[in-house]
Amino acid sequence: MDHVAIADERGLELHEPASFITRYIWSQDHKVIAVQYGITAILVGLVALALSAMMRLQLAFPNSFSFIAPGDYYQFITMHGMIMIVYLLTALLLGGFGNYLIPLMIGARDMVFPYLNMLSYWVYLLSVIVLMASFFVSGGPTGAGWTLYPPQAISHGTPGADGGIILMLVSLAIFIVAFTMGGLNYVTTILQAxxxxxxxxxxxxxxWGIFIATVLGLLAFPALFVSAVMMLLDHIAGTSFFMPALLSEGELTGHSGGSPILFQHLFWFFGHPEVYIVALPAFGIVSDLISTHARRNIFGYRMMVWAILAIGVLSFVVWAHHMYVSGMHPYFGFFFATTTLIIAVPTAIKVYNWVLTLWRGNIRLTVPMLFAIGFIFSFINGGLTGLYLGNVVVDLPLSDTYFVVGHFHMVMGVSPILVIFGAIYHWFPKITGRMLNDTLGKVHFWLTFLGTYAIYLPMHYLGFLGVPRRYYAMGDTEFIPESAQSLNVDITIAALVVAVVQLVFLVNLFWSLRYGKPAGGNPWDATTLEWQTPDTPPRHGNWGQELPTVYRWAYDYSVPGQEKDFIPQTVPPTEEESQEGTKP
Amino acid sequence: MNVIILFMAVLVAIVVWWILLQRLTVKPWLGAGATFDDQRPYSRDISAKLGLWVFLAVITSLFSLFATAYYMRMHVADWRPLPEPGILWTNTFLLLASGIALQISQMTLRRQKTALARYLSITAWCLAIAFLVGQWAAWQQLSAAGYLIWNNPANAFFFLLTGLHGIHIAGGIWVLSLALWRYQRRSDSENLLAIQLCSQYWHYLFALWILLFWLLSST
Incomplete structure (x- = not known):
């Protein structure tokens, strides 16, 4: 038995895994699995980053690179989008941070189903391998765009329509299996352990953020599974779920009667909650970062929880706002525009609460805090442009322009990534026992933060000009002025700088692993349970012989009349407090 | 569309009901101190059952989405309903019998009749295998009669939905096999939990099969 019981049995022996293999490879320890998830996700994310650099090169200097053919460009777009959204963000936030933080923050020894948890990682790795394999099949990976819309996704002539799309769909199906195994664990652990x-x-x-995001994932990923399986059958078994009758190269394909719109409904029924599957953990984590580093309790804790729940529910009734240009009954458009605008209410509550937490806080501008504040900026930017796009009449002219690219990169690309960076700087000391280098961290933050603005802010302007997205090269188009092209060059330069700056982060990770300042158990003076472990990094079983007991909420910072400016959750109430506690 | 909306509505109702039970309106910043009088100790059995129920919710979401797609696709003109092979009724009976055998097995295990319970579970295992064989036979009959997967969306949905349901049954059989394999080495309480989980899963898949059967023949 190399895993531990979760129940706190006194005198329980914690069976440390004995060999290297059971400790680091086939490990059932949630912390090791979290790091495995994290490393895999970051590695595959670097692939996606390299792809985006190639796309930017092509856009800035069209016809200068012989190794980027139009087909390649579509493959880069597709793989960049899918990898970043599913295999990096979802996997890193839920598989990585979810695995690491849930048991430590709720005071459990491990997930309730450790074996299933281990399986979840290995199945995820399999899905990544299958996806990467598509780079090496004949025809290359699919170039259908990350939305994989039929009929073009599986029609002859689209790059990767032979092997690439099959591997993509299979990989997604495998990923969903992996996510389900992990998700069952997170939900059950939070509710039971x-x-x-x-x-x-x-x-x-x-x-809270990870919990509700997991619930959303468990309910929404099946929609992607359904569409992937049906499209796979359309492609290899010749069914017509999504494929209408088509003339391809002068000949009728064997399909008839299928509905591409059906695919869009299924895809976006997954696709919109997916935005919140990524955003909610980021919301949760950033709340903790802001509260800890501003030395102030989170403003409106209950509102924050209710807002997370409200966003979770509402995220399932907005999906068709991605389909305004596909055409729909005007009342449907009205309905979905309304729900989309309603979802801005709980989201705005959260933003106000973050800002109000900072208000009169004793702000420490540590690196995690810089990233957290950067997140507030980029999220407000991306969120506000979302309100434009949520309205049918504004969306129609802006759809498929760079305005949309700017919007979604701000709101679900840059924002969660900033939180992930902040979270890594915040929890690295707990994971490894050493601090990340502060100077390198600040260089990394400023160049990344300002750089992403230099990339995405001008894209909104390009969008207003009507520059279409997904185009390999603009060619001689009358309505696109010369200045748009020079702006494209500037964007590319900024993008390349931001891409290279990520090396600073990687160097920092490796350097600090070895030479970083020893962190001690609680370098940020934080209140939550993971900083109160007897060992840093926490050992197998997390808590030594006895589980911690929790006496207070997670945000007792700067409590008036107290000696220190933080009271960990494990500290029993003082006499005054227990008298106060008898009041309602 | 109606099916998935109905499912989501039911789910939201459950979530709201659960939230109302959780006292999410307490003010956690007041009243530091011990609030664990009503907290029950960790229970492996409850966790396992909860895990299963969450999983069942995921499967329900999956099949609701398929049913939604089915209804949306059904209204296109090229839809030609296919005749249901009579063997499906036999299969339905087999699956029902399998679930009942597991249920009785669970009840006998509660009365510590360990050996009898084991035989009953083995019976259930055989009946479930028979169900899968029967489904396979139904596929063969349809194919032989010329109802192939690529001929018509109705056929495609039939093969797809019965196939996916079969995969879920097969997964259940795999878990039951593991439980039976370890049966004699385990304590009664461990066996009871395993058989209980299996029988709940079986009942769920039987109910799902009834709904699918009804859906597939409703054209």
Whole structure:
């Protein structure tokens, strides 16, 4: 037995895995699995980053690179989008941070199904391998765009329509299996394995965000599974779920009667909640970062929890706002525009609460805090442009222009990535026992933050000009002025700088692993449970012989009349407090 | 569309009901102190059952989406309903019998009749295999009669939905096999949990099969 029981049995022996293989490879320890998830996701994310650099090169200097043919460009777009959204963001936030933080923050020894958890990682790795294999099949990976719309995704002539699309669909199906295994674990663990005194309303917001995002994922990913399986059958078994009767190269294909719109409904029924599957963990984590580094309790904790729940529910009734240009009954457009605008209300509540937490806080401009504040900026930017696009009449002219590219990169590309960076700087000391280098971290932050603005802000302007997205080269188009092309060059330069700056981050990771300043158990003076472990990094079983007991919520910072400016959740109440506690 | 909306509505109702039970309106910043009088200790059995129920919700979401797609696709003119092979009724009976055998097995295990319970579970295992064989036979009959997967969307949905349901049954059989394999080495309480989980899963898949059967013959 190389995993530990979760229940706190006194005198329990914690079986440390003995060999290298059971400790680091076939490990059932949630912390090791989290790091495995994290490393895999970052590696595959670097591939996607390289692809985006190639796309930018092509856009800035069309016809200068012989190795980027139009077909390649579409393959780069597709793989960049799919990898970043599913295999990097989803996997890193839920598989990585979810795995690491849930048991530590709720005071459990591990996930409730450790074996299933291990399986989840290995199945995820398999899905990544299958996806990467598509680079090496004949015809290359699919170039259908990350939305994989039929009929073009599986029609002759689209890049990768032979092997690439099959591997993509299979890989997605495998990923969903992996996610389901992980997700069952997260939900069950949060509901069942909380330690003594850890009520739901004492959970840190990180756990709330991850929890609701997991629930969304468990319900929404099946829609992607359904569309992937049906498209796979259309492609290899000749069915007509999505494929209408088509003339291809002068000949009728064997399909008839299928509905491409059906695919769009299924895809976006997954696709929109997916935005929140990525955003909610980021919301949760950033709340904790801001509160900890501003030395102030989170403003409106209950509102934050309710807002997460409201966003979770609403995210399932907005999907068709991605399909305004596909055509729909005007009342449907009205309905989906309304729900889309309604979802801005809980989201705005969260933004106000972050800002109000900073208000009169004792702000420490540490690297995690810089990233958290950067997130607030980029998220407000991306969120506001979302309100434009949520309206049918504004969306129609802007759809498929660079305005959309700018919007979604700001709101679900840059924002969650900034949170992920902040979270890595924040929890690296707990994971490894050493601090990341501060100077390198600040260089990394400023260049990344300003650089992403230099990339995406001008794209909104390009969008207003009507520059279409997904085009390999603009050619001689009358309505696109010369200045748009020079702007494209500037964007590319900024993008390349931002891409290279990520090397600073990687160097920092490796350097600090070895030479970083020893962190101690609680370098940020934080209150949550993961900083109160007896060992840093936490050992197998996390808590030594006895589980911690929780006496207070996660945000007792700068409590008046207290000696220190933070009170960990494990500290029993003082006399004054227990008298106060008897009041309602 | 109606099917998935109905499913989501039911789910939201469950979530809201759950939220109302959770006292999400307490003010956690007040009243530091011990609030664990009503907290029950960790239970492996409850966790396992909860895990299964969450999984069942995921499967429900999956099949609701398929049913939604089915209804949306059905209204296109090229839809030609296919005749249901009579063997499906036999299969339905086999699956029902399999679930009942597991249920009785669970009840006998509660009365510590370990050996009898084991035989009953083995019976259930055989019946479930028989169900899969029967489904395979139904596929063969349809193919032989010329109802191939690529001929018509109705055929395609038939093969797809029965196939996916079959895969879920096969997964259940795999878990039951593991439970039976370890049966004699395990304590009664461990066996009871395993058989209980299997029988809940079986009942769920039987109900799902009834709905699918009804859906597939409703054209």
């Amino acid at each position: 909380r330690t003594r005194g850890m009520t739901l309303m004492r959970l840190p917001l990180s756990v």
